Amino acid sequence: MNLDGLTLSVLCRELNEQLQSGQIQRLYQIDKHTLLFKVRAFNNDVNLVITVGANPAIYISKPIQDLPKEPSSLTMFLRKHIESSRITKVEQINGDRILCVHLDKLELDGSIATTQIYIELMGKYSNAIFVQQGIILESLIHVSPIMNRERSIGPKLTYELPPNANRVSLFDFNHLEIVNLIKSFGDGTVAQTIRYIFNGFGKHLLDYVLKKVHLNGNESIDSIERDRIEQLALSLIDLQEQLKHASYLYDYELNGKSVLSPIRLDEGTLQHTYTTISEAIEQEIVAKGSIHTADRELEKIITHAIAKEEVRHQKIQDELNDTDKMETYKLYGDLLMINSYLQVKYESSVEVQNLLADDNKMITIPLKPQLTIVENAQWYYKLYTKLKNRIVSGRYQLDQSNIKLDYLQSILYSFSLANTREALEEIRQECMDAGIIKKSKKPLSYKLDKSNYIHLEIPEGDLYIGRNNQQNEYLTHRFAKPTDMWFHTQDIQGSHLILRPNQELDDMVISQVAKYAAYFSKARHTSKVPVDYTYIKNIKKPPKSPLGIVIFSTHQTMIVEPEKPPMYDE
Numbered sequence: 001m002n003l004d005g006l007t008l009s010v011l012c013r014e015l016n017e018q019l020q021s022g023q024i025q026r027l028y029q030i031d032k033h034t035l036l037f038k039v040r041a042f043n044n045d046v047n048l049v050i051t052v053g054a055n056p057a058i059y060i061s062k063p064i065q066d067l068p069k070e071p072s073s074l075t076m077f078l079r080k081h082i083e084s085s086r087i088t089k090v091e092q093i094n095g096d097r098i099l100c101v102h103l104d105k106l107e108l109d110g111s112i113a114t115t116q117i118y119i120e121l122m123g124k125y126s127n128a129i130f131v132q133q134g135i136i137l138e139s140l141i142h143v144s145p146i147m148n149r150e151r152s153i154g155p156k157l158t159y160e161l162p163p164n165a166n167r168v169s170l171f172d173f174n175h176l177e178i179v180n181l182i183k184s185f186g187d188g189t190v191a192q193t194i195r196y197i198f199n200g201f202g203k204h205l206l207d208y209v210l211k212k213v214h215l216n217g218n219e220s221i222d223s224i225e226r227d228r229i230e231q232l233a234l235s236l237i238d239l240q241e242q243l244k245h246a247s248y249l250y251d252y253e254l255n256g257k258s259v260l261s262p263i264r265l266d267e268g269t270l271q272h273t274y275t276t277i278s279e280a281i282e283q284e285i286v287a288k289g290s291i292h293t294a295d296r297e298l299e300k301i302i303t304h305a306i307a308k309e310e311v312r313h314q315k316i317q318d319e320l321n322d323t324d325k326m327e328t329y330k331l332y333g334d335l336l337m338i339n340s341y342l343q344v345k346y347e348s349s350v351e352v353q354n355l356l357a358d359d360n361k362m363i364t365i366p367l368k369p370q371l372t373i374v375e376n377a378q379w380y381y382k383l384y385t386k387l388k389n390r391i392v393s394g395r396y397q398l399d400q401s402n403i404k405l406d407y408l409q410s411i412l413y414s415f416s417l418a419n420t421r422e423a424l425e426e427i428r429q430e431c432m433d434a435g436i437i438k439k440s441k442k443p444l445s446y447k448l449d450k451s452n453y454i455h456l457e458i459p460e461g462d463l464y465i466g467r468n469n470q471q472n473e474y475l476t477h478r479f480a481k482p483t484d485m486w487f488h489t490q491d492i493q494g495s496h497l498i499l500r501p502n503q504e505l506d507d508m509v510i511s512q513v514a515k516y517a518a519y520f521s522k523a524r525h526t527s528k529v530p531v532d533y534t535y536i537k538n539i540k541k542p543p544k545s546p547l548g549i550v551i552f553s554t555h556q557t558m559i560v561e562p563e564k565p566p567m568y569d570e
């Protein structure tokens with residue numbers, strides 16, 4: 001979310017109100033460009049996120065369930081220096097897109113160590129820099145002289161503000177001072193003058209100021225009379241006062257584009273009002289998936305594994321398609337042996353009568369010139385045997401590849417149902433057990449509950465729905481009774497659904513539950529989904545098969561439209 005400096009002034013006040021005097025209790029590095037601070041302030045737990053990746057921002061976040069278990073080297077370093085620090089204030093630097101979080105930490109010797117975190121929200125040049133006594137401790141992004149000749153960023157270097165940070169803040173001046181600034185430093189047009197003197201003016205807030213004094217911004221500042229300059233200064237003071245009391249963020253649609261403003265505008269159509277700027281930032285970051293939490297990183301690994309297996313699957317299939325030449329190679333070998341008396345050495349081909357076909361037509365057989373006719377026949381027999389063996393192993397490998405693809409797709413589907421920390425940990429644990437990711441050296445601080453599956457009570461009985469393969473395995477093979485009914489979408493990744501009926505089942509009941517089974521699958525947003533169903537007593541698990549894989553001796557299939565259970569709350 002690209003916010004101008006004036007809007008960031010409102011965010012700065014919002015952060016101060018929630019964080020001032022708060023203590024940093026824990027710090028996490030969520031991904032390469034994102035840090036999370038768990039702050040205890042005003043008897044509340046506050047999550048402060050700083051990210052300088054695709055959508056650079058600083059904001060108050062809702063609790064993030066899935067945090068990295070293994071701390072990075074940067075995390076360990078920062079924990080040493082700033083954990084248990086107190087936030088004294090959040091400050092905006094010169095009205096620019098730079099916020100500074102001031103921290104004080106009581107050291108063991110009784111001294112106070114002061115640290116500043118400079119969050120520079122400058123598009124692709126964004127960064128978060130940790131500074132003590134003017135010297136950089138660390139930064140999320142290191143900038144070498146090769147990358148930027150004007151400004152290097154790295155440990156033990158002196159911290160300097162970015163270029164153009166020497167303009168002033170609108171909030172530091174009164175009406176008379178603004179008039180004098182405009183008269184003394186005015187150059188070019190009115191719009192250029194305001195932007196030259198003050199930091200933080202985006203297009204729409206500048207237009208708002210100019211329209212109040214009936215200017216379009218293209219007028220030469222030298223042609224403006226003193227009265228108009230005073231009116232312009234009053235308009236700037238009015239904006240200053242509005243921003244000092246602003247707390248909402250308004251989302252307008254203007255000329256087909258979204259325009260965000262901390263004050264009400266006179267143009268455009270109001271689409272949405274956010275109670276805090278943090279709320280708006282968080283919604284956009286979540287929608288765009290800008291922050292790669294541990295579950296998103298795992299999802300990326302699974303997606304990559306699926307793509308890799310699909311390439312392998314296609315390669316096996318292509319090799320099997322090549323076996324179509326197998327019978328041709330055997331025919332060539334047989335015909336060459338029949339005509340073994342021919343002298344064909346140093347010939348690249350030979351034409352013989354196809355005595356093994358009804359029409360006895362002539363056929364041309366390619367040869368290796370350096371071999372005799374019998375040696376060429378033996379070479380074709382070897383090719384035939386090789387392809388024959390390939391069919392057996394290839395079909396086995398293709399079946400195994402299909403099972404692996406289905407299994408990986410089922411893990412990927414599990415993320416859509418994982419809405420708790422426990423559910424995500426179950427998926428991660430499954431991936432560790434399957435060898436998809438390395439096993440964590442740090443054990444869980446709690447025990448995963450086997451009853452984390454979805455349980456719904458319906459008029460026809462109880463429904464049990466697995467959120468992932470581990471729960472599917474438990475429900476189908478350990479929890480369910482032989483008389484329970486099992487439902488699953490046919491050849492589509494989805495949850496195992498167990499119905500424990502309290503009445504005799506009929507087609508209406510089965511049809512309704514099949515609709516629920518279709519909803520808890522990848523085919524949720526499609527129509528006419530095939531759903532298999534059978535009694536649990538017919539379900540078997542193939543030996544050494546992955547979690548969630550089953551076979552059944554008898555079943556029935558029903559085509560249904562997916563339907564969300566009315567009692568299910570996501």
